[in-house]
Amino acid sequence: xxxxxxxxxxxxxxxxxxxxxxxxxxxxxxxxxxxxxxxxxxxxxxxxxxxxxxxxxxxxxxxxxxxxxxxxxxxxxxxxxxxxxxxxxxxxxxxxxxxxxxxxxxxxxxxxxxxxxxxxxxxxxxxxxxxxxxxxxxxxxxxxxxxxxxxxxxxxxxxxxxxxxxxxxxxxxxxxxxxxxxxxxxxxxxxxxxxxxxxxxxxxxxxxxxxxxxxxxxxxxxxxxxxxxxxxxxxxxxxxxxxxxxxxxxxxxxxxxxxxxxxxxxxxxxxx
Amino acid sequence: xxxxxxxxxxxxxxxxxxxxxxxxxxxxxxxxxxxxxxxxxxxxxxxxxxxxxxxxxxxxxxxxxxxxxxxxxxxxxxxxxxxxxxxxxxxxxxxxxxxxxxxxxxxxxxxxxxxxxxxxxxxxxxxxxxxxxxxxxxxxxxxxxxxxxxxxxxxxxxxxxxxxxxxxxxxxxxxxxxxxxxxxxxxxxxxxxxxxxxxxxxxxxxxxxxxxxxxxxxxxxxxxxxxxxxxxxxxxxxxxxxxxxxxxxxxxxxxxxxxxxxxxxxxxxxxx
Numbered sequence: 001x002x003x004x005x006x007x008x009x010x011x012x013x014x015x016x017x018x019x020x021x022x023x024x025x026x027x028x029x030x031x032x033x034x035x036x037x038x039x040x041x042x043x044x045x046x047x048x049x050x051x052x053x054x055x056x057x058x059x060x061x062x063x064x065x066x067x068x069x070x071x072x073x074x075x076x077x078x079x080x081x082x083x084x085x086x087x088x089x090x091x092x093x094x095x096x097x098x099x100x101x102x103x104x105x106x107x108x109x110x111x112x113x114x115x116x117x118x119x120x121x122x123x124x125x126x127x128x129x130x131x132x133x134x135x136x137x138x139x140x141x142x143x144x145x146x147x148x149x150x151x152x153x154x155x156x157x158x159x160x161x162x163x164x165x166x167x168x169x170x171x172x173x174x175x176x177x178x179x180x181x182x183x184x185x186x187x188x189x190x191x192x193x194x195x196x197x198x199x200x201x202x203x204x205x206x207x208x209x210x211x212x213x214x215x216x217x218x219x220x221x222x223x224x225x226x227x228x229x230x231x232x233x234x235x236x237x238x239x240x241x242x243x244x245x246x247x248x249x250x251x252x253x254x255x256x257x258x259x260x261x262x263x264x265x266x267x268x269x270x271x272x
Numbered sequence: 273x274x275x276x277x278x279x280x281x282x283x284x285x286x287x288x289x290x291x292x293x294x295x296x297x298x299x300x301x302x303x304x305x306x307x308x309x310x311x312x313x314x315x316x317x318x319x320x321x322x323x324x325x326x327x328x329x330x331x332x333x334x335x336x337x338x339x340x341x342x343x344x345x346x347x348x349x350x351x352x353x354x355x356x357x358x359x360x361x362x363x364x365x366x367x368x369x370x371x372x373x374x375x376x377x378x379x380x381x382x383x384x385x386x387x388x389x390x391x392x393x394x395x396x397x398x399x400x401x402x403x404x405x406x407x408x409x410x411x412x413x414x415x416x417x418x419x420x421x422x423x424x425x426x427x428x429x430x431x432x433x434x435x436x437x438x439x440x441x442x443x444x445x446x447x448x449x450x451x452x453x454x455x456x457x458x459x460x461x462x463x464x465x466x467x468x469x470x471x472x473x474x475x476x477x478x479x480x481x482x483x484x485x486x487x488x489x490x491x492x493x494x495x496x497x498x499x500x501x502x503x504x505x506x507x508x509x510x511x512x513x514x515x516x517x518x519x520x521x522x523x524x525x526x527x528x529x530x531x532x533x534x535x536x537x538x539x540x541x542x543x544x
Contacts, residue, residue: 045316045383049335053345055532060332063321065426073325073423111317151345154337183531259455260327 006030008075008251012083018100020085023247026135029123030256032185033249034061034074034114035226036084038102038242041066044111049153050232051113056224057150057160059184061252061260064112071114074252080112086245088230093237102242110242115226117249118163120185120256124178130171133212140247141165142206143225147199148190150232158232161225162190164203166218175221184259191222198222208246278302280347280523284355290372292357295519298407301395302528304457305521306333306346306386307498308356310374310514313338316383321425322504323385328496329422329432331388331456333524333532339380346524352384358517360502365509374514382514387498389521390435392457392528396450402443405484412519413437414478415497419471420462422504430504433497434462436475438490447493456531463494470494480518 005011005027014020024033039047044063051058062073069080081102089097089105099105118141122132134141141163148160163186167175172192180188191198203220204211208227214220227246244250277283277299286292296305311319316335323330334345341352353374361369361377371377390413394404406413413435420432435458439447444464452460463470475492476483480499486492499518516522 039317041317042313044320045311045313045335046337048316048320049337049383052332052335052532059532060320060324063317063324063425065318065321065428068426111321153335154340156337260324260331 008253011251012078015085016082023140024249025119028251032252032254032256033117033119034252035117036244036250037113037229038110039238040240041109041111043238046154047156050156053151053153056190057228059116061114061116066111067108074114074254081106084244084250085248088243088245090233090241092239093234116185117226118186118223121179121182128174130175133166139210141209142211143208143227143246144200145207145231155236156232158235161228161231162222163225165221166214167221168217169219172219186223189221189223193219195220280525283523284350287357288354295412296521297391300523304524304526304528305389305391306524307389308516308522309385309501310382311510312512313381313383315510318426319428322428325423325425328462329500333386333388336384338383343386346386346526353378356516356522357520360515360517362505362513365506388457389498390458390495393451393454400446402447405438411482413481414483415480415499415518416472417479417503427508428504430507433500433503434494435497437493438486439493440489441491444491458495461493461495465491467492
């Protein structure tokens with residue numbers, strides 16, 4: 001793979017200039033990456049409900065108020081309209097367009113949802129000596145539409161999307177232990193071992209991203225995925241929904257380990 | 273104090289029958305208690321933003337979709353319209369009414385926000401031998417409007433409300449360590465030691481709840497409080513906002529230690 005970037009602001013700047021293509025996996029080891037969902041304010045409460053009821057695929061990191069594209073908690077000064085490498089535009093549940101910026105489709109009632117991403121904990125695994133297969137191959141993590149049903153919230157209902165990482169059997173305990181420390185980034189897996197048990201028939205044919213080789217000594221491990229809202233939208237059919245391109249995330253300035261609510265404010269002010 | 277109830281469903285049933293008065297502090301040691309904020313869907317995205325940006329006073333446990341009063345994640349079968357002991361109704365930021373149920377003011381566009389509560393971690397402190405002063409006195413925890421400013425989100429901006437617990441100096445380390453385990457229930461304190469530093473002039477005159485004695489060997493310790501939205505509403509002035517009566521919480525069925533997103537789904541289905 002190309003040289004690893006370490007600062008989120010650098011990735012965002014490249015994305016803004018249109019100089020980034022492909023996955024963000026493997027970059028900025030010390031920071032959190034995030035899925036993006038933009039929805040009109042009229043359905044934002046309903047979608048917030050969906051996220052809180054499905055914290056495995058949709059852990060809330062920050063919600064932005066209507067029309068304000070700056071995620072001032074996660075990345076002060078950043079702009080959700082430009083700083084993601086690539087966007088998808090869904091209308092009435094149908095993917096109608098992919099774009100590199102949102103200038104022409106932005107609206108004053110759009111609410112942004114930043115959801116935790118498994119790319120965040122991959123760095124902890126890599127540092128512990130676990131090979132992240134899609135990073136080694138320079139491809140996008142394989143994602144599958146599973147048969148696990150999300151907990152519904154109003155019109156938002158549907159199957160959970162999951163990511164696959166093949167893990168050598170000898171490292172399985174380590175992987176479970178490490179990923180459990182990142183509940184804000186999908187946390188422990190939703191399934192270990194048998195793809196068929198969660199409705200996945202062929203590991204070589206992911207619904208999003210690219211396939212990776214699964215060896216004889218590997219165990220297939222599946223985590224909740226923040227692409228879930230893009231599949232749920234097919235049934236919920238909101239008039240407009242804009243997301244990141246799967247695998248190409250918004251890079252936050254939040255430290256990798258920072259759990260929402262665990263931050264301390266001592267002595268006052270907006271600082272944290 | 274009266275006999276301690278252990279099951280949340282029993283407290284909710286008594287509240288529903290109008291047979292509960294006073295604080296819920298000290299009850300249901302094994303479960304999470306929650307602050308309630310109900311807002312019209314039109315401002316729900318903006319308020320969700322405020323909560324995510326201020327996770328110390330407003331840790332999100334569950335959001336309910338418009339018009340649906342059942343918090344199916346936190347307390348399946350419960351009803352947010354009746355199961356809180358007492359409610360406050362704010363219109364355009366002014367407290368206009370206190371009610372014991374919401375039948376006459378419920379609307380199909382109301383979105384419910386359940387926010388973590390410090391009563392949850394009090395049980396962990398009590399089990400470790402820390403006296404919870406307001407529980408010992410059978411009064412409501414003292415709450416103060418501090419000078420700590422919340423991180424704004426659209427029209428939602430203003431000061432953070434904090435709870436006070438006097439802690440014997442010898443137990444301070446223990447209290448910090450234990451409360452840190454509950455980021456979903458305000459977590460570590462926002463200030464320790466000097467009330468004046470966060471704009472509190474007189475510990476004997478709380479803005480909500482009742483005063484408690486603070487001894488010479490006590491350190492005043494302050495935590496973020498889920499009553500913050502009620503004060504923020506005075507400035508944001510949403511046309512309608514309904515909350516719990518401070519100290520009289522919604523009792524959830526969530527285990528005390530259950531952190532959002534840390535729950536495991538293994539093998540599929542809506543179960544968790």
